[in-house]
Amino acid sequence: MPIHEESLIRPENLRKHEELNIDNVDVSGHWSTFIETRSVADYNENLEREISAFPGGAYIHRCWQCGACTNSCTVNAINPDFNPRYWIYLARLGMEQELLRDKEIIWQCVSCHRCTHVCPRDVEPEGVMKALSHWLEAKGHTPKSQSQHFDEEFYQQILETGKIEEGRIVRNFFNRTGQPLKQPWLIRMVKNLIRGLPIMLMFKMGLSTLFRPKTKDWSKSKHSIEELIEMRELERKKILEGNEAS
Amino acid sequence: MNDRTMRDDLQTVAYYPGCALEGTGHAYNRSTKRIAKKLGLNLVEIDNWNCCGAMEVKNIDPEVQNYLSVRNMAIAKHKMGMDVVMAPCNGCYHNLKKAEHDVTHKEETRKTLKKMADKTGQPEYKPGDVETIHALDWIKYAIGEENLARRVKHSLSGLKIANYYGCMYTRPRHIFPEKDQGEGSESTSKPHFMDDLLRAAGAEVVEFPLKTACCGGAHTLSDCDTSTRLVLNILQAAEACSADVIATECPTCHSGLEMHQIRAEETLGVKTQPVMLYFTQLLGLALGISPRQLGIHENISQSLGLLRQKGLV
Known part of the structure; x- marks a missing residue:
């Protein structure tokens, strides 16, 4: 199969053959590039629940992937890898490993609220970005961000x-x-x-x-603030541990 | 138009300066109080107020942030008998509005905050107890353009101004139900209250496409490079619009622009011309208040120099 938009596919997922013959048809050259077959087995089925337990993440389940958040994003305009829509998608699918690829930049959300302003489903994507970065830290994937x-x-x-x-x-x-x-x-x-x-x-x-x-x-x-925070931390701990036990 | 938007219940309002106005935004505090005096408006500072949590505490817990906001609003209503709270800082204004929205629409928030109020022996805040307005709303509705224009002693004519509103004054739209309501109301996509007021003071207001762009204020110290880039966009856009001045209405935006203008010069070697002035400082000048009383010497960018050069001081 010819891959016309090779730039959209990660190099490690592309396979090129110098010479290839399929069913007696020589497909060398232009026709010899394939996308590596993949199957995902390492889902974290609890991922969305974990993230929604962190401050700001409560409405992640509402997302219907319209992409308005990424389209309006201040940080995306200076770094195209900063992609809130995609991260929400991965979190909802449970694709933790894929999400971790961007773990170094998620905390960079500047809270301009453009995404929350335009979101038709009231996901509050800005809050989800904060929840994602807290989750990354709580799970030990990243050190505390600045x-x-x-x-x-x-x-x-x-x-x-x-x-x-x-x-x-x-x-x-x-x-x-x-x-x-x-x-x-x-x-x-x-x-x-x-x-x-x-x-x-x-x-x-x-x-x-x-x-x-x-x-x-x-x-x-x-005292009253501390009490609330302690309660929240306990709730979160239960959700995170519940996942690790299963 | 003025007659229809003017309000007579804003002669006396509860004043919530917030932490920044006691620190880096000192000049904003000072100039706001000065123009209030000059215009015969009465500001009563909220008794024993606390920080609203700025852009940080919601990341620790959104309900704690709401608690911080409603404590101030409840004091204004139940201890001081005020109906309107005026906050000049975009962060404070935003947080009080957000708390009002959550208390109105979220059962869970109401419950949590009621519990916290009971435990601390404070009166419970109920939706609509007070109305929160920004300093821009305050001047716009209490004085209005026509009235303001009549009181101008030294017109700002010859000064080209780009009005910068930042993020928190208009976004997200759902916490500002009074905006986007047609004639006389503020717009969230193209805010104009500051434009209206400064135009009435004689300034030449330029068409500025980055009115509500982000300055990176939330990460002004924790992600300096991003903030410098975002600020540079704003400064260069203002320059391209031939503005001498960027008028501000938020202490975080104001100091962010000033800091990163210097940082852009030091780290990227890019020098930009516009100077930053709070809109209250500009209005104060027009009303005939001295630059010193408006704290113009406290600004980091060379705003006094520019005003001298333009013959406004």
């Missing part, structure tokens, strides 16, 4: 005080991810910033670093 480190730092500060302080977020995030604070572009930015700032404002910003902004009487809220 984005996850950022989210955790953010969440932690809100949990402690009800508010965030941006300077602390930046410092702790760079610390967590082992990045140097002294990068040329950051230094220039801070210089530009300080250039214009009045002394009183700098003083106030310094104070907010020392005395963190806080919401008063926050402890009950903190």
